[in-house]
Amino acid sequence: MFERFSKEARDVVIRAQDEANSLGHDWIGTEHLLLAALHHPEQPGAATLVRLGISTASCRAAVAGVVPGAQEDLGPEDAEALRALGIDLEAVRRRAEESFGEGALDSGRAKRGRGRGKGEGTLTRHVPFAARAKKVLKQALREAVARKDRGIGVAHLVLGVLRSEDNISLALFARLGIEPGMVRELVLDDLRTAA
Numbered sequence: 001m002f003e004r005f006s007k008e009a010r011d012v013v014i015r016a017q018d019e020a021n022s023l024g025h026d027w028i029g030t031e032h033l034l035l036a037a038l039h040h041p042e043q044p045g046a047a048t049l050v051r052l053g054i055s056t057a058s059c060r061a062a063v064a065g066v067v068p069g070a071q072e073d074l075g076p077e078d079a080e081a082l083r084a085l086g087i088d089l090e091a092v093r094r095r096a097e098e099s100f101g102e103g104a105l106d107s108g109r110a111k112r113g114r115g116r117g118k119g120e121g122t123l124t125r126h127v128p129f130a131a132r133a134k135k136v137l138k139q140a141l142r143e144a145v146a147r148k149d150r151g152i153g154v155a156h157l158v159l160g161v162l163r164s165e166d167n168i169s170l171a172l173f174a175r176l177g178i179e180p181g182m183v184r185e186l187v188l189d190d191l192r193t194a195a
Helices: 007-023 030-037 046-051 056-066 076-084 089-100 131-147 154-162 167-176 180-194
Strands: 111-115 119-124
Touching: 007 030, 007 056, 007 131, 007 154, 030 046, 030 056, 030 131, 030 154, 030 167, 046 154, 046 180, 056 167, 131 154, 154 180
Parallel strands: none
Antiparallel strands: 111 119
């Protein structure tokens, strides 16, 4: 199926992993696919979202609001709460780094490798696709077949995401202020115009 993806649609799939990594998530979900699609604002589907006022920044904020990052550091309130229990977070970090090296308490899931377009030494990790994201990829194929399109583009991926009815996708749509059915019709109109 992946051979039917346009260059831009392939990039969306690859960028979805980058987005999941940057947010500290352990999976690639529909939210990461939507966020990655916005990196191609000139493509149908993504262009529709941009026209509706959705940017990569607003989408990233919405994703972070729906699914907090798994690798976020403890904040000042957390440190204060731990101090009330007799735990000095900075002292714990310092002792751990003295014994085990710098960054000992940082996430162990990241590994040194070659990041996509980022050069040597960038921290990257493989992130698996959640079942709901795999469903979007299958739905993108169905969208292309239903329209008799030869390939799968960014618009088909966006259409697949807009069909998602899982709690995370629905919460994301609500935070973005979009009604999926209405946006879906706008994307289809854009595809008809582009054809």
